[in-house]
Every structure is written in structure tokens, then in C-alpha cells.
């Protein structure tokens with residue numbers, strides 16, 4: 001797990017500057033999502049369920065003087081940290097002053113170490129599949145071989161430990177306890193014997209795309225005159241289509257957001273929840289939500305170095321190993337004595353690679369090169385001409 005960075009004093013101006021970088025063109029499956037799960041938990045996708053939620057009504061005035069929905073908008077890199085999937089907030093254009101610990105905004109000058117590390121992740125993808133191809137006797141520069149190893153390359157692409165940053169939005173929601181009927185949760189609020197309603201506040205993080213297509217479209221569908229859902233009661237419908245496996249991924253994909261009507265009699269509760277969520281500000285999200293946390297250049301560099309350690313080790317082994325493999329191949333080819341390996345190398349049929357190694361254990365330079373023997377049963381072969 002990535003360590004929690006030092007608390008930052010984020011002024012309102014700096015916070016809106018950070019968000020401004022996120023809205024300029026140009027972070028689930030996480031097993032840990034909040035650095036303070038007791039007081040500021042992050043909402044987890046429920047499996048095949050409908051949820052009633054209230055969206056607290058908070059707005060802020062942005063740098064251009066416009067009133068907008070109070071939410072943390074940012075870019076984050078999907079990362080694989082050991083065995084966990086998580087997100088690392090991109091700091092392209094964001095800098096923390098080390099002396100004052102103030103978050104500054106240096107759009108032009110600050111590079112993000114995670115953005116930079118992506119190049120190395122791509123190098124590993126290329127060396128990894130090419131080494132496998134060469135080890136099995138195929139020339140990775142041939143188009144037919146590239147096609148043959150397409151699926152394998154895709155696996156390596158998905159295994160990259162740091163990926164390109166994507167746009168996200170984080171805001172609080174209040175999940176309302178509801179009545180059960182026939183063993184299923186309804187979206188009718190449950191009122192206890194003392195007349196109380198029960199709600200739990202969570203951070204909700206969505207990809208910007210999904211926020212626009214699912215949340216904002218709910219407003220359009222309901223023909224409401226607003227550009228956000230603050231102050232609305234919504235049904236988050238995670239019901240999975242029949243025939244699909246009921247799991248988190250399918251539930252998340254199935255999400256439909258609808259406004260819940262006839263909630264006027266709950267307006268006092270809405271006011272109460274607005275007050276309750278006053279401390280759930282973008283600055284608080286930037287302090288406690290793992291994907292939203294703002295790191296200084298040094299802190300993100302340290303995080304990136306730790307995430308990238310294995311990739312860098314593999315990359316250095318593969319770089320050496322790959323040129324050794326190619327040299328060996330050329331040596332066999334030029335030494336003559338039988339069939340020139342290079343000739344065979346370019347002309348033989350390409351067989352489906354069998355039993356591919358796990359992406360975490362690519363070939364090491366000491367692994368012997370497999371001679372390009374013809375497959376005994378040429379099923380699914382591709383001719384190379």
C-alpha cells in the first residue's frame with residue numbers, strides 16, 4: 001500500500017487551481033481507497049442492488065467566477081501496486097512548495113514522474129513480447145508475427161504497473177437505509193420507531209466519462225434545470241442483466257442513475273444531510289481519498305520508484321537478454337553449417353505460441369533460445385511470405 005503523504009495546507013485558491021488543471025484537456029478495483037475509512041469511507045460498488053442516495057447540495061465558485069458543483073475533479077493514473085489495483089493522482093502542472101507545504105500551481109514547468117514512467121512501461125511491453133517471440137524462433141519485426149503475438153502483447157499492456165492518467169470526479173453521497181421486501185432492498189426509506197431516517201456518507205468517485213454519461217444524463221432525462229445533481233435524491237441501480245454473472249465489475253457497468261421522485265416530504269432530511277456533509281470538501285478528498293491525494297514531487301517520485309522497481313529490473317534484464325538473443329541468432333545464421341537460422345527464422349510458418357509465461361515472469365537473459373522447430377501439427381499457422 002502506498003504510504004499516506006504528509007498533510008498539505010491546501011488553500012481554496014490552490015485547490016481550485018488543482019481542479020482547473022484537471023479540467024484542462026491535456027483512479028474501482030482498489031483494495032484500499034481511503035486513508036481514513038472510519039470517518040471518510042469510499043463507496044464500494046454493491047453487487048446487483050438498487051441504492052437510494054441523497055446527493056448533498058454544495059456549490060463553489062470556480063476560478064472564472066462561475067458557481068459549480070463542489071467536487072474534486074482530477075486526473076489519476078491507474079496503477080498496480082504489488083497485488084492491488086489503485087490510482088495515483090497525476091501532478092502534471094501541480095507543485096507543492098517544500099518550505100511552506102503549500103500546493104502551488106506551475107502548469108508549464110512541473111512534470112509528473114508517473115507520466116514519465118509510462119515510457120518505461122511501454123518499453124517493457126515491447127521487450128517482453130518480442131523476447132517471447134524470439135525465444136520461440138520468430139522474427140518479431142514481421143507483420144504476421146506481430147499479429148500472432150497480438151493477444152500476448154495486449155496482456156503485457158494490461159499488466160503495465162502505471163497507465164495513462166484518466167479524468168475522475170469525487171463528491172460525497174449519503175446512502176439511505178431502505179425497506180426490504182421479499183428479501184430484496186427497495187428504494188423506500190426505512191423510518192425507525194423513533195421516526196428517524198438513517199444515512200451513511202461516502203465519497204463517490206467516478207470516471208469523468210461515466211459521470212457524464214450516467215449521472216448528468218439522469219438530469220437531462222428528468223428535464224431538470226440544473227447542471228448537477230446536488231440536492232437531489234437518486235436511485236443508483238446496479239441491477240445486472242439476467243444471464244450476466246453477478247459480480248462487482250458487471251454491477252458497475254450496469255449502473256443506471258435515476259432521479260427519485262416524490263421526496264418533497266424529506267426536505268428537512270436533505271437540509272440535515274447538507275449540513276452533515278459540510279466538511280466533505282474537495283480539499284478533504286485530496287487529503288483522505290487514495291486516488292485524490294495530492295503528493296509533492298518528491299512524494300510521487302518515491303511512490304513511482306516503489307511501484308516501478310520490478311518493471312525497471314525486468315526491463316534491464318530483457319534489454320540485455322534481447323540483444324544477446326538477437327546476436328546469438330545472427331551468429332548461428334552467419335556461421336553457416338546446416339540451415340542458416342536467420343533464413344529459417346524469417347521463412348517458417350508461425351505457430352500459435354503455447355503455454356505463455358506469466359507476464360510477471362518474462363524471459364531472463366539466461367533462458368536458452370528455443371530453436372525454431374516446425375510444429376508437428378500446424379493448426380492455426382500463419383504463412384509468412
Ligand SMILES: [Zn+2]
Nearest residue numbers: 090112114115
Ligand atoms: Zn501524471
